[in-house]
Amino acid sequence: MARPRIGIIGGSGLYQIDGLTDVEWRRVESPYGAPSDELCFGRLEGVDVVFLPRHGRGHRISPTEINYRANIDALKRSGVTDILSLSAVGGLQERYAPGTFVIVDQFIDRTFAREKSFFGTGCVGHVSVARPVCPRLGDALMEVGPGLGIDILRGGTYMVMEGPQFSTFAESELYRSWGCAVIGMTNMPEAKLAREAEICYASVAMVTDYDCWHQGHDDVSVEMVVRVLMGNAEKAKALVKSVLPHLGGHEGPCHAGCQTALEHAIMTAPEVRDPAVLARLDAVAGRVLNRRS
Numbered sequence: 001m002a003r004p005r006i007g008i009i010g011g012s013g014l015y016q017i018d019g020l021t022d023v024e025w026r027r028v029e030s031p032y033g034a035p036s037d038e039l040c041f042g043r044l045e046g047v048d049v050v051f052l053p054r055h056g057r058g059h060r061i062s063p064t065e066i067n068y069r070a071n072i073d074a075l076k077r078s079g080v081t082d083i084l085s086l087s088a089v090g091g092l093q094e095r096y097a098p099g100t101f102v103i104v105d106q107f108i109d110r111t112f113a114r115e116k117s118f119f120g121t122g123c124v125g126h127v128s129v130a131r132p133v134c135p136r137l138g139d140a141l142m143e144v145g146p147g148l149g150i151d152i153l154r155g156g157t158y159m160v161m162e163g164p165q166f167s168t169f170a171e172s173e174l175y176r177s178w179g180c181a182v183i184g185m186t187n188m189p190e191a192k193l194a195r196e197a198e199i200c201y202a203s204v205a206m207v208t209d210y211d212c213w214h215q216g217h218d219d220v221s222v223e224m225v226v227r228v229l230m231g232n233a234e235k236a237k238a239l240v241k242s243v244l245p246h247l248g249g250h251e252g253p254c255h256a257g258c259q260t261a262l263e264h265a266i267m268t269a270p271e272v273r274d275p276a277v278l279a280r281l282d283a284v285a286g287r288v289l290n291r292r293s
């Protein structure tokens, strides 16, 4: 079993990680196209980390245009075993107030203009995303978060919208009536693809606003998100730094099975698999595709 190597995907306002040593920004080629940026390889707290700014440095890429497949494939190719995904979100219930961090445990994927799977014609695969986040990563985050003075909650559903516009009031009320905790534009298909790539995934959703439903708060705007993000970003960096020694100490694959998600997932008979599709899947699914049975 390889030593844990932790991928950190930084969202809005998080375009670098401070305190890394042995830092090298490196272009990683992917058969799925270009990742959002070069990947930043380094060490933090004695742990190997690979950082990727989801929107690219300077926030060049919109949620719809992010090449989620290339991002996850590039992280997998770089030996990443676990991903901490950091995101700005709106709070959809009173208790998810600006400044709160939520270790989300479910998603509703309402995106419609994105490539969502590494699999398809030529090699059809179906993984379970019934429990889309890794409990081992969630446990570690909850172990350190409260001690840092972070208002951190475990569990809650992240509503993933296409964007880039924010929601209408009617949409916001609909998602609230569904019991969703927070809303954002990026964690899907990111989480689904991480599962297909057999990488443990946890999302730290940092609340920046109350979207547009709260009578006592202004409707969300970029100005509001950025203002609250400034405070959140420092807390996020402290959380990452503190959780890394826990993650680096993990031995063996996670008990929830994230790292064996493809075990029985591929439907296409070996003799009719498309070699070109298989070639692209070398990093993501090589563990199961290259096995002699």
Ligand SMILES: CSC[C@H]1O[C@H](OP(=O)(O)O)[C@H](O)[C@@H]1O
Pocket (backbone or CB within 6 Å): 010, 011, 012, 054, 055, 063, 086, 087, 088, 089, 163, 184, 185, 186, 187, 222, 225
């Ligand atoms: C800048 S407000 C909207 C923008 O922020 C969030 O991005 P991320 O999840 O990468 O932190 C949200 O999903 C939107 O993309």
Ligand SMILES: Nc1ncnc2[nH]cnc12
Pocket (backbone or CB within 6 Å): 088, 089, 090, 091, 166, 167, 183, 184, 185, 208, 209, 210, 211, 212, 220, 225
């Ligand atoms: N209210 C909101 N809706 C969608 N994405 C967001 N990112 C931060 N706040 C958001």
